[in-house]
Amino acid sequence: MCGIFGYSGKGNAPEIVVNGLKRLEYRGYDSWGIAYQKKNKIVLYKKAGEIGNFTCSRIIPKAPIAIGHTRWATHGRATKLNAHPHESVDGRFVLAQNGIVENFQELKSKLISKGYKFNSETDTEIIVRLVEDNLKKSDCLLEAVRLAFLDLKGRNTIILLERDKKHIVAVRNGSPLVLGIGGDGIYFASDTLSFADQTDRVIFLNDFEMAEYDNGKLRLFDVNSGEEILYKEKKLPQNSAGIGKEGYDHYMLKEIVEQKHTVREAVQYSQSELRPLIQAIKTAKNIYVVGAGTAGFAAGQIAFFLRKYGGIHAIELKSCEAGSYRNLFSKDDIVIAVSQSGETADTIETIEFAKEKGAKIGSVVNMIGSTITRMSDYGFLSRSGPEICVASTKAFTAQISWGLLIAKAVVGKYEEAKQSIYFLSEILQKFFDQKLFIQIQEIARRMVNIEHCFVLGKGQNSNIATEGALKIKEITYKHFEGFPAGELKHGVIALIEKDTPVISIVSNDDDKADLYSAVSEVKARGAWTIGVAKSKNDLFDDSIILRDAGIADPILNVIPFQLLSYFLGVKLGNNPDKPRNLAKSVTVK
Ligand code: G6P
Numbered sequence: 291m292c293g294i295f296g297y298s299g300k301g302n303a304p305e306i307v308v309n310g311l312k313r314l315e316y317r318g319y320d321s322w323g324i325a326y327q328k329k330n331k332i333v334l335y336k337k338a339g340e341i342g343n344f345t346c347s348r349i350i351p352k353a354p355i356a357i358g359h360t361r362w363a364t365h366g367r368a369t370k371l372n373a374h375p376h377e378s379v380d381g382r383f384v385l386a387q388n389g390i391v392e393n394f395q396e397l398k399s400k401l402i403s404k405g406y407k408f409n410s411e412t413d414t415e416i417i418v419r420l421v422e423d424n425l426k427k428s429d430c431l432l433e434a435v436r437l438a439f440l441d442l443k444g445r446n447t448i449i450l451l452e453r454d455k456k457h458i459v460a461v462r463n464g465s466p467l468v469l470g471i472g473g474d475g476i477y478f479a480s481d482t483l484s485f486a487d488q489t490d491r492v493i494f495l496n497d498f499e500m501a502e503y504d505n506g507k508l509r510l511f512d513v514n515s516g517e518e519i520l521y522k523e524k525k526l527p528q529n530s531a532g533i534g535k536e537g538y539d540h541y542m543l544k545e546i547v548e549q550k551h552t553v554r555e556a557v558q559y560s561q562s563e564l565r566p567l568i569q570a571i572k573t574a575k576n577i578y579v580v581g582a583g584t585a586g587f588a589a590g591q592i593a594f595f596l597r598k599y600g601g602i603h604a605i606e607l608k609s610c611e612a613g614s615y616r617n618l619f620s621k622d623d624i625v626i627a628v629s630q631s632g633e634t635a636d637t638i639e640t641i642e643f644a645k646e647k648g649a650k651i652g653s654v655v656n657m658i659g660s661t662i663t664r665m666s667d668y669g670f671l672s673r674s675g676p677e678i679c680v681a682s683t684k685a686f687t688a689q690i691s692w693g694l695l696i697a698k699a700v701v702g703k704y705e706e707a708k709q710s711i712y713f714l715s716e717i718l719q720k721f722f723d724q725k726l727f728i729q730i731q732e733i734a735r736r737m738v739n740i741e742h743c744f745v746l747g748k749g750q751n752s753n754i755a756t757e758g759a760l761k762i763k764e765i766t767y768k769h770f771e772g773f774p775a776g777e778l779k780h781g782v783i784a785l786i787e788k789d790t791p792v793i794s795i796v797s798n799d800d801d802k803a804d805l806y807s808a809v810s811e812v813k814a815r816g817a818w819t820i821g822v823a824k825s826k827n828d829l830f831d832d833s834i835i836l837r838d839a840g841i842a843d844p845i846l847n848v849i850p851f852q853l854l855s856y857f858l859g860v861k862l863g864n865n866p867d868k869p870r871n872l873a874k875s876v877t878v879k
Contacts, residue, residue, distance in 0.1 A: 292374075292388040293317040294449050294467070295484055296357035296458050298503055299475015303356035304335075305346045306488075310477070311360045312341050313484040316680055316874035317388075318362025321373035325384040325451050326356035332384050332453045336373040340868065357451045357458065357478070359386035362873040365394065366411025375451070376410060376418050382453050383431060385421070387414040388465040388480060389446035390878045397441065417448060432502055435459050436513055439500070445635055445877060449478055461500040461513060465877040466633050466661060469493040469501055469508070471523060476503050480875075482526055482659060483676050490526040494659050527658065542679040542765070542859075542866040546852045549684045550718035553845060555673040556688035557695045557711045561704050567652050567668035568699050571596070574624040574650070577604040580612055580640050581628035582876070584682040585689065587757035589628045591844065592654075592693030594753060599707075599841070600700035609636035610879075613643060621648030628693075629653070630677055630685040631875040632660025639879070641665050654692050656685045679867045680874045681764045683852045686757060687845050694842065707841070714842040721849070726834075727857075730850060733820065733832060734858040737768075743791040744782060745772035745851070746808055748801040750844045755795055758851030765859035765866045775801075775808040788816035793851075794830075796823040797843045822850050 293314025297306045304326045311322055323336030328351060335350055341360065359374035366372040374386035391397065391413040398408070398416055406419045420441055424434035431452055439448070445464020451457070460467055460478050470477035472489035478501070479485055482492055495501060498513040510521045538544035571577055577596065581589035589606050596604035607615065609627075619625070625644040629637050632655035641651055641662065652668040656677060663669040672688035691711050698707035737743065743762070747755030752774045759772030773782065775794065786792070792812045796805045809829045813819050821830035824838050839846040859866045 292362050293360040293480045293484070294357075294386055294388050294447065294460075294478065295359075295480070296449050296451070296460065296478035297475055298355040298456055298458055299472065300354075301474055302346070302352045304350045304353055307356040307358040308341065308344060308346055310479055310484040311358045314480055315341060315360050315868065316678055317480060318360055318873045319868055320361055320363050320368035321370065322358065322360040323373040323375055323386075324350070324356055324358035325375045326350065326353040327451070327453065328353060330454065332377065332381060332451060334375060334377060334384065336370050338368055338370045338373065355451065355456050355458065357384070357386060357449050364390050364878055365413040372410045372412050374412075374414055376412065376415050378418055378422050380422075382425075383421070383450050385414065385418050385448055385450045387417060387446060387448045388877060389463075390444045391416055391442050391446060392444035393442070417442065417446075421450070431457070432459055432500075432511075433516070435461060436500060436511070436516055439463070439513055445879075447480075456503075456505045458503045459500065460495075462495040463497045463513075464635065464638070467495045467501075468659065469495070476508060478503075481657065486526060491523050492526055492659065493521050493523055494664070524659065540679065540856070540860075540866050542681060542683065542856050545677055545679050545684045546849065546856065547722045548675070549687050549849065550715055550721065552674040552684045552688050553691045553711055553718070554715040556691040557708050558673065559670065559695065561699065564696065564699050564704070567670070567696065570624050570650050570652065570668060571600070571602060571696070571700055575620065575622035576618070577602055577624050577626065578607050578612070578619075578644075579604055579626045579628065580607045580609050580637060582609040582634050582636050584686050584757060584760060585628045585630060585634070585637070587753045587760065588686050588689040588693070589626075590753040590756075591690045592626065592628060592696070594750065595690070595693045595697035596700070598697070598750070599694070599703070600697040602697075602700060607640070609634065609640050612640040616643040616647070619644045619647040619649050623647075623649040624652055625649050626652040626654070627662050627666070628689050629660075629662050630656045630672075630682050632657045632662035633875050633877050635877050635879050638662060638665070654689050656688070680869055680872050681761055681855070681866070683761070687848065690845055691842070694845070710840050710842045714839045714845055717837050717839055717846060718849075727853070729834065730853045731857045734854055734861050737791065737858055738861055740791055741769060742785065743768065743770045743793065744785070745770060745793045745795070746775040746778065746805065747772065747795040748775045748804055750799065751795040751797060751801075751847055754844045754848045758793070758795070758848055761851050761855040762858065764869050764872060765855045765864060766862055767864065767870065768858075775805050778808050779811060783811060783815070786812050786815045786817050790817045791820060792817045793820045793822060795847050796821060797847065798824050798838050799843075822847055
């Protein structure tokens with residue numbers, strides 16, 4: 291993961307880079323660093339921990355060119371020493387990396403045998419030393435970087451700043467890299483959001499492309515051949531820049547509340563826009579829906595909708611597991627990838643396997659211009675706007691709203707799905723009121739000292755139970771486990787004792803009776819029973835009563851879990867926007 295940001299141009303580059311890094315912190319926030327030119331030197335400033343409210347004033351002087359990095363540690367602890375950028379021994383250049391050098395040990399041994407020394411525990415320094423080694427053969431930094439890059443295995447994106455010139459070099463493979471062309475300067479970044487308030491003119495780099503900005507001149511090269519390539523600027527849509535908290539204490543709460551609009555945005559596709567994908571689904575031999583983390587549960591829900599409403603035998607796969615089934619993919623299949631960022635390494639790898647076999651790729655992704663979108667034959671956007679909180683909320687409900695639309699469109703019931711999402715959006719207009727917040731805060735207060743909680747769902751609410759539990763784990767660091775209610779008696783019931791909290795999701799559907807049986811079984815063993823349901827029932831000690839959203843009910847049912855996650859996390863003193871050990875965009879395996 292990690293975030294990379296570089297700038298050269300008018301204005302104060304270190305300040306611009308620090309601001310860019312603040313917007314990239316969702317990619318990792320255990321340490322950070324920047325490098326800038328001062329007279330004939332490169333100066334490094336690094337810190338362990340988050341950037342927080344850091345500003346350059348009085349600490350870092352003005353400079354015309356700088357690069358920076360915010361880290362999610364892979365190789366080496368989250369210390370100042372391991373923070374990027376890393377410097378060459380002679381101080382000629384500094385380098386920051388996003389990714390993992392998979393042949394790290396092999397390259398390190400070779401370099402050690404040549405007499406090179408290492409200061410940090412990172413794999414990044416290997417790249418620095420490789421570039422130094424190549425510079426012994428030729429003095430051209432660009433060529434030295436290109437050759438070093440070709441020695442790396444794994445998904446890596448790097449950026450370098452050279453001491454004596456206004457010179458930035460950046461290379462992409464696997465991890466994202468995008469250039470922003472402003473009136474006053476050029477931006478190099480891991481995403482477009484980090485500079486979207488400065489310019490809407492962008493260039494997306496493809497894998498094995500490198501960009502060089504040398505004294506005001508931008509050139510792109512093919513890494514394999516070393517030949518210069520032509521590039522095309524694109525324009526970002528107008529609303530890409532809005533990433534303020536808008537009065538909320540945290541992005542998480544803002545993004546939860548935004549769902550009243552975002553579910554609607556996700557289904558703004560006309561029937562003719564959907565037609566090619568629907569046709570491909572209808573004619574495919576196998577339909578796989580894949581994703582990771584929250585997007586993995588969304589993939590499960592989309593596959594459920596396709597089976598239940600589309601009558602299509604869709605199969606869900608966790609991206610990290612899909613490799614085991616690569617022998618099954620064929621040219622007659624379609625893989626539908628679900629992802630907020632569009633950059634998740636496991637999901638990209640699944641797409642690569644499937645593409646090798648000639649399968650078609652559909653996707654629903656939130657980030658415009660992302661890798662997965664560009665790899666797709668049928669790419670759709672979930673249109674939730676920037677999701678900054680590391681834990682995904684509005685992207686999840688947007689993905690599954692889109693999935694419901696697709697599933698119904700397969701059987702010619704596009705309009706029914708669209709209307710049901712509009713109805714859900716109407717319910718949500720009045721949903722986020724003080725009464726609900728107080729009730730969920732009160733449940734959160736009573737959960738402060740619990741260690742475990744179980745979440746039961748069935749059928750349409752099965753993936754909702756697992757996603758609901760995941761959301762609470764991520765922010766509270768408590769053990770919440772979601773599973774199908776019917777599985778309870780096959781093992782988990784052994785863990786139920788007096789006052790163990792069990793939350794059950796009950797819709798007005800055929801599974802209601804089974805859910806109540808499961809609740810009775812845990813109640814008989816002293817559990818604290820909480821219902822997310824349509825009406826009160828004596829079986830529940832506490833009930834969160836929601837309106838019936840019809841076929842969109844599972845989408846509504848996840849929201850109380852998002853709120854519980856938020857309020858309990860805040861009560862426990864955690865930062866809901868930046869949970870420990872996590873990063874929003876996992877671009878490494
Ligand atoms: C990380 C994040 C999760 C996210 C998952 C997939 O693990 O912490 O919140 O669900 O990646 O990300 P994607 O961008 O593919 O949806």
